[in-house]
Amino acid sequence: MDEYWDTEERCYSSTINVPGISLLPVGLMGVAYLLFLGYLFLGISISADIFMEAIEVITSKTQLIDI
Secondary structure, rough: OOEEEOOEEEEEEEEOOOHHHHHOOOHHHHHHHHHHHHHHHHHHHHHHHHEEEHHHHHHHHOOOOOO
């Protein structure tokens, strides 16, 4: 666990491995986390859209079967 010092208190940062991240204001970190989460969801939605297009191409092919 990394430990950082502020003028008021000691801060611990064990979830994010960026030096001094826990010294930033809570509001700024909240906005940064929300923007990063939106960025991740955007990437997942783009890759899921490409995958669904491939599934549609595969399932749209029809073939006549004689019985």
